[in-house]
């Protein structure tokens with residue numbers, strides 16, 4: 443049961459958020475002031491791995507009160523307990539949201555990729571603000587639903603890509619937008635991570651181990667077809683990234699990191715026009731070890747042409763020698779992006795300060811921001827951070843479109859973003875979404 447006092451507080455928060463959202467720039471001072479004096483009642487979903495650091499850093503905001511935690515594996519809730527020893531612990535996020543109702547204002551979703559959408563959509567439908575890990579979803583269709591639902595619910599959202607707020611990426615974004623290298627004609631982004639290899643398997647194991655007593659395997663599998671647990675680190679924890687049913691391979695794991703400053707700097711809001719993948723081979727279970735993906739994206743005010751090629755390389759592949767045109771003493775980082783510009787190239791290492799191949803030119807650093815507190819402040823003031831689910835959904839649609847292309851290596855897939863359809867290969871459309879397990883469906887918006 444919710445007390446009338448709590449209901450009033452919750453309604454107040456909702457009303458003022460809606461009021462502030464209607465007038466983004468000029469939320470009246472009294473609205474901001476009153477909200478900033480209230481607490482954000484926060485519940486963390488996924489409490490180990492990245493979930494632990496997400497919860498800890500969100501909870502370090504002095505207006506945040508942790509009211510509950512949820513993890514399908516009760517053995518992995520130990521770390522968060524000291525953050526709020528009185529907070530109840532749940533295994534099922536639905537039970538938590540049902541039982542605590544208006545006692546929760548906001549949630550973090552730091553679970554494996556395949557469960558981001560089902561949990562976040564449910565939370566948003568109940569009016570909760572959501573901080574959801576990258577990639578925002580496992581499929582293109584889910585990313586679209588997240589964008590639509592966030593808008594419909596009017597809640598404050600942020601994708602858990604904390605590097606978006608890092609000084610290095612903010613510095614790169616400003617330099618591009620200041621025109622340091624002129625308009626951009628191509629981007630090359632690469633990461634060393636491979637699409638599979640974490641579990642050491644290419645197919646489900648022939649033998650099975652008993653599910654640990656602390657783990658609810660049915661809830662872990664969630665939207666995906668049921669399969670045996672397998673054993674520690676077959677799928678859970680962490681190694682799910684290898685498997686098509688659960689994770690998103692190298693582009694899914696790192697695309698929302700490395701392509702984030704590309705999307706932000708160039709203000710890309712259009713849907714990809716086409717996508718082309720070429721890789722070392724894949725089966726029906728795991729993602730390719732090494733891959734090259736070429737996107738054609740609509741041009742913007744910061745691009746040299748009406749469209750922009752973005753080239754992605756992973757698993758040890760890198761841009762061809764000579765693209766970067768480095769100065770003596772410069773070298774390419776292990777992962778990052780090359781922005782090819784009219785006046786020179788800007789190299790933005792993955793979480794490292796950018797540099798250019800223009801003799802004598804240095805780049806003024808921009809300060810970093812607190813990504814986590816930025817979201818909390820947004821929830822309290824009603825001001826949506828720039829990288830909410832509209833932005834994160836767009837970026838994730840592109841990232842997951844790369845994974846659709848992996849099923850058709852060597853083919854250029856043409857994409858109609860408005861219709862959410864591949865127009866030149868009807869067989870590809872089924873990979874834009876997935877079949878949901880009974881009881882774990884996501885309704886379309």
Ligand SMILES: NC(=O)C1=CN([C@@H]2O[C@H](COP(=O)(O)OP(=O)(O)OC[C@H]3O[C@@H](n4cnc5c(N)ncnc54)[C@H](OP(=O)(O)O)[C@@H]3O)[C@@H](O)[C@H]2O)C=CC1
Pocket residue numbers: 487488489490491492493512513514515518533535552553554555557575576577602603604657661662664678679680681695
């Ligand atoms: N932004 C960044 O820099 C990083 C982001 N990530 C992202 O964070 C997410 C989690 O990754 P990672 O921490 O490595 O994964 P793990 O598998 O290590 O952990 C995820 C946590 O969520 C729990 N969990 C799984 N399913 C559910 C569910 N349905 N409800 C509640 N809890 C659940 C897990 O429990 P269990 O032990 O049972 O699996 C575990 O505690 C991913 O989306 C990943 O991409 C990860 C690392 C860094």
Ligand SMILES: O=C1CO[C@H](CO)[C@@H](O)[C@@H]1O
Pocket residue numbers: 635695696699
């Ligand atoms: O930044 C990160 C560090 O590595 C992890 C494992 O590959 C990623 O999931 C994560 O996004």
